[in-house]
Amino acid sequence: MAEEKRQEKFIRRITDQIHDRERANEIKDEMRDHLETAVADYTQMGLSQEEAGEKARKQMGDPAALGYALEHNAPKHWTKWHALIVLLLVLQGVIAIRLVLNSWANGVFDWLDLLIVGAMVIIAGVMVLNNLKKLTQQGGQPIMVIRANETLSSLDQVTTGMVLLGIGLIVLGTSMSVFGDEGTAVPVMNSLFMATNWIVIWTGQRVGSAVYAEGIQFNGGKLLSWSEYNSYRVLVSHTKKGKVYQIKLYGGKMEPILGVESSQLRTVETLVSQYLVQA
């Protein structure tokens, strides 16, 4: 029973990296079949159930890294997040066009208003696209992937709150008959932009940080080369939930902080210490 739990926990660490739930379930079944076939082979060779399970999992390497590689080699298909993002972008476009046309026809709009709305659309578009680009950057297979739930959970709560706020504003705006009253269209458009960008950022946070031989990639963002940094320090802080471990890198233009779960701390520290010295 304990062995079965260990196996399921291991599989979950692989599928934690997969955004699409349906695909995650399929990967779960595929990995379970692989592990159980290997365990059956090893027990036939004379290993105990526990030893066989241990060996089969060790053979697979870091589960999060495998999950990360699977996520980035996903067959290109639309997820519900992509659909939602496109839907929100289209809605924004429709509202923006209606806003400009209606206001122009009613004579309440001048060139300055047009400039403001145009700038808003461009800034929001660049923000969304920039964050989307970060998500689609591929980095091959990392040595290890870190998903620090302790530090991310608070971030998840903030982003979820922002998304809900955005959706709330949309509903409010719609009930105030958006298309008739130009005054409410601008806040509605703003909340739509905000919601879209937060969804993009939120899905990005779930990618996790990846350790490569070349450097560290924070939450699907830019790869920070080891050569830019010269030392690191492990910081420990105490929260209501318990201890939170963080690894801070020193030396570069930015001094990023990597959140690490207690179970991952030693492995991540060993990896980082291969490239940097302890401060």
Place this chain on the structure above:
Amino acid sequence: MNKELRKGINPSLILALLENESLYGYALIERLMLKTGGVLEWKEGTLYPLLHQMEGKGWIQSEWQVAEGRRRKVYSITKKGHGELAKQKEEWVALQAAIGSVLGEA
């Protein structure tokens, strides 16, 4: 064998192993070890992402079967995959001849 060279040849090896039979991940790893006498070996972390990528490209397809009381994902080669394999085989033969003509002289 050189790591980079080996990495590039992996898709061809998968296609070749699937040419005449459908196989699941674990069996593919075993077949490769057996056929090459352990000279070539796949880690799970290499094989599975590659299989999913190749499925995305349409070179292979998968089907769920039930074996030993659990769901098993079995891969087979597609028509497109056969074409790709033929192309990669040709490239390999040309490369082998070219390398042989240089190294063989030494």
